[in-house]
Amino acid sequence: MIPYGKQEITQQDIDAVVDVLKSDFLTQGPQVPVFEEALKAHTGAAYSLAVNSATSALHIACLALGLGKGDKLWTTPVTFVASANCGLYCGAEVDFVDIDLKTYNMSISSLEEKLVQAQATDSLPKVIIPVHLCGQSCDMKAIHALSKEYGFKIIEDASHAIGGRYLDKPIGNCEYSDITVFSFHPVKIVTTAEGGAVMTNSQELADKMALYRSHGITRDQAQMQNESHGDWYYEQIDLGYNYRMTELQAALGVTQMTRLDDFVSARHKLATRYNQLLTELPITLPYQLEGTYSGLHLYVIRLQLNNISKTHRQVFDELREQGIGVNLHYIPVHTQPYYQELGFKTGDFPESECYYQEAISLPMFHMMTEEQQNEVVCVLSKVLENK
Known part of the structure; x- marks a missing residue:
């Protein structure tokens, strides 16, 4: 994995x-x-x-x-x-x-x-x-x-x-x-x-x-x-x-x-390579706000579900089943049962809820090899079958 x-x-x-x-x-x-x-x-x-x-x-x-x-x-x-x-x-x-x-x-x-x-x-x-x-x-x-x-x-x-x-x-x-x-x-x-x-x-x-x-x-x-x-x-x-x-x-x-700058630099190289390799897939790539240089703790994509024949969960599960340890960051806090008991409800923050329905965090860590990244891209490409 x-x-x-x-x-x-x-x-x-x-x-x-x-x-x-x-x-x-x-x-x-x-x-x-x-x-x-x-x-x-x-x-x-x-x-x-x-x-x-x-x-x-x-x-x-x-x-x-x-x-x-x-x-x-x-x-x-x-x-x-x-x-x-x-x-x-x-x-x-x-x-x-x-x-x-x-x-x-x-x-x-x-x-x-x-x-x-x-x-x-x-x-x-x-x-x-x-x-x-x-x-x-x-x-x-x-x-x-x-x-x-x-x-x-x-x-x-x-x-x-x-x-x-x-x-x-x-x-x-x-x-x-x-x-x-x-x-x-x-x-x-x-x-x-x-x-x-x-x-x-x-x-x-x-x-x-x-x-x-x-x-x-x-x-x-x-x-x-x-x-x-x-x-x-x-x-x-x-x-x-x-x-x-x-x-x-x-x-x-x-x-x-002492290695912080190297860690972040390596993440940026991985992100640049992801951006190049994933550009043709039915996904939305991360956006970089002008004037910022991200620490790139996570690399989050959003599925363009209208152009994919599978559900969000199906894509996530198939990636996991094929050894790609994707995750999801995060479940909107206001939808958690504890916060629902405080009076929040689904629909209160629609952009956050839409994000949750589409987001997947791809593997991103500074020791990641090109071979590992190629495997992530290859499996993701196969899972995302266009309509």
């Missing part, structure tokens, strides 16, 4: 993790700060905090921005459920903005229309989470301009997008957002096995997220209410969580980051 995504683990990665296993620290040691420095160096953001997952990163980002009961969070339906669940964790209400026809990211026109309606009913969101689907940045300059007009905060969900660029600057620099979140799950561009990070240019937000990451505990005398009792002393000054990243994960992340 050719998988849709796969991590690369080299001897350098293994040696780095083994060195940690032999060291004095398996957690709360020197490797997490080194990894955080690597993320800052890459993105240009002022602050970086590594955590145990991107879901945790989204949660503490929402908390740091003061999201709570009575507030509203908006995101896109075409994302993993964590992009919406983080709002519910904070007691906020969650709503969605439909996707753009070409990029599959949050539609700027739909966002602006929804904001106008929300302002008229005094129900504007406190936080909006645009998701950089497949690794391609949303139009952040436009979203940022709307945030100034309507007063919401922005968390970029860049779980797919490390190594990508927007307006010739690295995604994660937070020029057009308050906080950016990365994911380092095994199928992502860079992996720490499980893990995530938050980036920000605000010391205040960084300090808050640092507390939420580790039980709300501080050893900083400036933040304490009482004089220190000694070197052992700490104070819990807020309600936090155990969202820390381990030294093992961070060490793996450090070595992976």
Whole structure:
């Protein structure tokens, strides 16, 4: 089976993790700060905090921005459920903005229309989470301009997008957002096995997220209410969580980051080759927004079902049966049973639902060979029988 995504683990990665296993620290040691420095160096953001997952990163980002009961969070339906669940964790209400026809990211026109309606009913969101689907940045300059007009905060969900660029600057620099979140799950561009990070240019937000990451505990005398009792002393000054990243994960992340540019470059070569080899098939190829350079975590095609003699599911199943490990990213969040119980229904976000009925993620990982890619194209061509 050719998988849709796969991590690369080299001897350098293994040696780095083994060195940690032999060291004095398996957690709360020197490797997490080194990894955080690597993320800052890459993105240009002022602050970086590594955590145990991107879901945790989204949660503490929402908390740091003061999201709570009575507030509203908006995101896109075409994302993993964590992009919406983080709002519910904070007691906020969650709503969605439909996707753009070409990029599959949050539609700027739909966002602006929804904001106008929300302002008229005094129900504007406190936080909006645009998701950089497949690794391609949303139009952040436009979203940022709307945030100034309507007063919401922005968390970029860049779980797919490390190594990508927007307006010739690295995604994660937070020029057009308050906080950016990365994911380092095994199928992502860079992996720490499980893990995530938050980036920000605000010391205040960084300090808050640092507390939420580790039980709300501080050893900083400036933040304490009482004089220190000694070197052992700490104070819990807020309600936090155990969202820390381990030294093992961070060490793996450090070595992976040294190869980030190579990872993304290899993905772009694969995408260019896919674009050439698939051009005659009854499918819609990925669209690249001007001013963006995608991290290319995913390569998503859409089936032109009117020109194909099979259903979406039949195409998907036949590809899997013939060893092509395709996947589908994502089932629109508002169609999940949990969200339907909250009042959402099929038909609420038609572009997202149409996307779901046609989308398939083809295998894309930076070690993929031309032979593997040829096999994907060959099998796909045979499965897609024209009418």
